[in-house]
Amino acid sequence: MPIHNSDISSIFDQVADLLEITAANPFRVRAYRNAARTVADQPQSMAEMLEQGGDFLELPGIGEDLAGKIVEIVETGTLKILEELQEEVPGNLSELLQISGLGPRRVAALHRGLGIKTLEGLAEAAEKQKIRTLKGFGEKTERHLLKEVKRREKSDFTIKLADAEQIAGPLQAYLEKTKGVKRVVVAGSFRRRKETVGDLDILVTCKQGSKVMDRFKSFEDVDEVLVKGDTKSSVRLRGGLQVDLRVVPEVSYGAALYYFTGSKNHNIALRRMAQKKGLKINEYGVFRGEGGDGDRIAGASEEEVLSAVDLPYIEPEMREDQGEIEAAREGKLPEIITLDDIRGDLHSHTKATDGRSSLWEMAEAARLLGYNYLAITEHSLAVRVARGLDRKRLEQQIEEIDELNEKFRGFRIIKGIEVNILEDGSLDLPDEVLKKLDLTVCAVHSGFDLSAEKQTERIIRAMDNPCFNILAHPAGRLINKRAACRLDMVKIIEEALDRGCFLELNAHPDRLDLNDQHCRLAKDRGLKIAISTDAHHSGALQNMRYGVYQARRGWLSKNDVINTRKVADLVKLLKR
Ligand code: DGT
Ligand code: CA
Ligand code: CA
Numbered sequence: 001m002p003i004h005n006s007d008i009s010s011i012f013d014q015v016a017d018l019l020e021i022t023a024a025n026p027f028r029v030r031a032y033r034n035a036a037r038t039v040a041d042q043p044q045s046m047a048e049m050l051e052q053g054g055d056f057l058e059l060p061g062i063g064e065d066l067a068g069k070i071v072e073i074v075e076t077g078t079l080k081i082l083e084e085l086q087e088e089v090p091g092n093l094s095e096l097l098q099i100s101g102l103g104p105r106r107v108a109a110l111h112r113g114l115g116i117k118t119l120e121g122l123a124e125a126a127e128k129q130k131i132r133t134l135k136g137f138g139e140k141t142e143r144h145l146l147k148e149v150k151r152r153e154k155s156d157f158t159i160k161l162a163d164a165e166q167i168a169g170p171l172q173a174y175l176e177k178t179k180g181v182k183r184v185v186v187a188g189s190f191r192r193r194k195e196t197v198g199d200l201d202i203l204v205t206c207k208q209g210s211k212v213m214d215r216f217k218s219f220e221d222v223d224e225v226l227v228k229g230d231t232k233s234s235v236r237l238r239g240g241l242q243v244d245l246r247v248v249p250e251v252s253y254g255a256a257l258y259y260f261t262g263s264k265n266h267n268i269a270l271r272r273m274a275q276k277k278g279l280k281i282n283e284y285g286v287f288r289g290e291g292g293d294g295d296r297i298a299g300a301s302e303e304e305v306l307s308a309v310d311l312p313y314i315e316p317e318m319r320e321d322q323g324e325i326e327a328a329r330e331g332k333l334p335e336i337i338t339l340d341d342i343r344g345d346l347h348s349h350t351k352a353t354d355g356r357s358s359l360w361e362m363a364e365a366a367r368l369l370g371y372n373y374l375a376i377t378e379h380s381l382a383v384r385v386a387r388g389l390d391r392k393r394l395e396q397q398i399e400e401i402d403e404l405n406e407k408f409r410g411f412r413i414i415k416g417i418e419v420n421i422l423e424d425g426s427l428d429l430p431d432e433v434l435k436k437l438d439l440t441v442c443a444v445h446s447g448f449d450l451s452a453e454k455q456t457e458r459i460i461r462a463m464d465n466p467c468f469n470i471l472a473h474p475a476g477r478l479i480n481k482r483a484a485c486r487l488d489m490v491k492i493i494e495e496a497l498d499r500g501c502f503l504e505l506n507a508h509p510d511r512l513d514l515n516d517q518h519c520r521l522a523k524d525r526g527l528k529i530a531i532s533t534d535a536h537h538s539g540a541l542q543n544m545r546y547g548v549y550q551a552r553r554g555w556l557s558k559n560d561v562i563n564t565r566k567v568a569d570l571v572k573l574l575k576r
Helices: 005-021 026-041 046-051 064-076 080-088 104-114 119-127 139-154 161-176 209-217 250-261 264-276 302-308 324-329 359-368 391-407 452-464 489-499 516-525 538-553 567-574
Strands: 181-186 199-206 222-228 232-237 242-247 279-282 285-288 296-298 373-379 412-420 439-443 502-506 529-532
Touching: 005 026, 005 064, 005 080, 005 104, 005 161, 026 064, 026 538, 046 064, 104 119, 119 139, 161 181, 161 199, 161 209, 161 538, 181 250, 199 209, 199 250, 209 222, 209 232, 209 242, 250 279, 250 285, 250 296, 250 302, 264 279, 264 324, 285 302, 296 302, 359 373, 359 391, 359 538, 373 391, 373 439, 391 412, 452 489, 489 502, 489 516, 502 516, 502 538, 516 529, 516 538, 529 538
Parallel strands: 199 242, 373 412, 412 439, 502 529
Antiparallel strands: 181 199, 222 232, 232 242, 279 285, 285 296
């Protein structure tokens, strides 16, 4: 069985979870979290790297110990220390950590006080109103926990887009190697670049369907064959992801791609529109009259399908039945942003705090991407596990950056900070220091469970500080892990606009925060967005594309995004 980077990263995360519950040294926890992130961010597979004699020590933040652990996972599929921790920590306490509002300390308290070991145990205790009897837990928390457990039970299986890519890439390459195969394309929510996908929908054109199907079911990751036919098969992969494969004829390739890209609601709306023109659209083509092959007027390409109903091309990311068909009909579809429009990155970290590359390495990587600027924005003091900067260390970094900037032509390191928004809405460093910077990225890192009113107030109070530029990862969510904070986003957008502040779309595939709806809200009100990677090592600057996908889903154009600007214009925009 091949070990994917996401398997390794998930094992490291589980170790970190369990270490946290057992109140281990926070730096040790951090080391595993960082390693999980490093491995997940690597474009090449660790298993392949090992096979080819690569050296894990070259990965940022991976020392002898962790390098050995990666080898252990690739070779054995598991990790001894994880198994030991699982024996030490009872039941399934780590799944409790995925409930919003439950940190390791509270999980440990629930276990010690009430013997809770599982989600079911948590729900039962909440229903019997036992949780409110524990010190530090109230009635409100109890209700909240119950609601969260129920919400999780309902939510179906999904995986993050970046994890889906790690599976789709090799599978696509594998299928392309089948004799007689012409095209292989992944449609569905994957092609619409949704932040999470429920399953993969693959379309193939080829001479002989049965050959592809045979090869498909022999893919090394297949755990179970659910359906096998000559034109359609479905399998479940190890890890739970389902993949549907369809063989489609060349003449209806465009219609099939359109149909299986979805979304379902978009398709329904499009079909309804076509009906009014006396046309019929399905996965085989666009038809006039009865819909026999002789009546086909389009189908080979998506452009052909859309122009048959008098529409311009609609980008897959916009096909959600959110007004795109009307906009297309009226010629009002925005031209949405592309990765090429991005001129720089406005949120990144270095070794000085919890990043793993040096200032120089980060700048070089940004230059290689063709950027004109990169903002270095370390954590501030209050984020202790990240060794957040105090005034003195920040001033030292400012000097280093000034020196480096002398060496560049057509590139500049922007001096910034990711400053903490404390619970009273103040910023975690004095204004005199913040004033020395070109940019502040301001973020909530604690107190995620305030009421919507309090959280919104806290952020607006922070924006009152004239040093405030960009609100980082505004909703604080971690996809499939931590729910968004309760927040009045409309209000925050309006108040940001009033004060000349901006919101970030954090491009990290675990965050993608703002979501697509928030992006559209901001655009509609005229508030501009920064798309930033929050990179903790030089390779992670490449996560920008995930942010751009999300921005496209939120209909943002080049002009709606501040880091498409030249540096001089950007600096002007940041002046409040
Ligand atoms: P997912 O997999 O849950 O992340 O989302 P999708 O959009 O990939 O949904 P999926 O896999 O169920 O179906 C793939 C595409 O096939 C979907 O986006 C549109 C099309 N499709 C599926 N069922 C229907 C249907 O009943 N009617 C229409 N018009 N299209 C459908
Ligand atoms: Ca799908
Ligand atoms: Ca499907």
